[in-house]
Amino acid sequence: MASITGSSISSSFKLNQALNRVCCLKTPSISFKGISLSSSRLNQATRRLSITCAAKPETVNKVCDIVKKQLALSADTAVCGESKFAALGADSLDTVEIVMGLEEEFGISVEEDSAQNIATVQDAADLIEDLISKNA
Template identity: 80%
Template sequence: MASAAFTASSLRMRPAPPSLKHSQPSGLRSSLLPVNMKAYPSLTAHRGSLHICCAAKPETVDKVCQIVKKQLALPDDSSLSGESKFAALGADSLDTVEIVMGLEEEFGISVEEESAQSIATVQDAADMIEKLIEKKGA
C-alpha cells in the first residue's frame, strides 16, 4: 500500500506509514485530482494498481463524443464518455479513420498514422488532440 504526495502538477508515490496500511477503503474506483486549482478526473485505482493520466478538458471530450456520434450515426441521446471504446460502439478500422479525419478537421490538427493507431477510446482521442494543439501553439 502506498500514500500519495501531491505537488502543483505531479504525483509522487511513497510507502504509507504502518498505521495507515490497512485503512484504505477497498472500493476506491476514482476521484478528482486537483492540479493547478482545477479538478481533473484522472486518478483511478483498481485492485492494487494505480492509473494516472493527463485528462483532457471536459470540453474536448464532449466535442470528441459529438464527432464520434456523428461518424458512427449514433442517436443524439447515446451515452458516451471518455472510457467509451470505439470498437464497443461498433466502429471498425475504416470508421476509426473517418473519426480521426473528423477530429483533424474540427480541431485543425494533423494526426500521424502511428498516433491514430493508438486511439481506442474517446479519452485517448481527446488527450492526443490536446497534446497536438499544445505542440502547434508552441
C-alpha cells in the first residue's frame, strides 16, 4: 500500500507518481491524507480506461518497451498506456528520440505537429494505429 504525506504540492506530485506506478497492477490500494482508495475503485477506473483505448494491446506493449529502452528505465519500472513521458523523466529531446524509435519500429513517419501532441504511451500507440491504418 502506498501512503502519501507532505505539503499539497509535494503530495500531489507523489500521488501522481504512485498512481503511475500502480496503474498496471491488478489490485492497487492507495491512502492519501487519511482517505483510502480501495482497489475495487481503482480497478473500475482502469477497466473504464482500457475499454476506451483505440490502440491494440500489442501496440501499447511495444510502445512501452520502446519508451523503457529510450529512457533507460529499469525492468521493474511500471510503464502502461496512461504513463506520461514527463512523469517518466523524459524531456523534449527524449520525446523526439522516442518518436524516432517508434518510426523505425513501426515503419511509419510521424509529422512534427502530430509528434508534439504525444504526451502519454497511449497517445503514441493511438497515433501509430491511426498512421498504420491510413497507410494500408
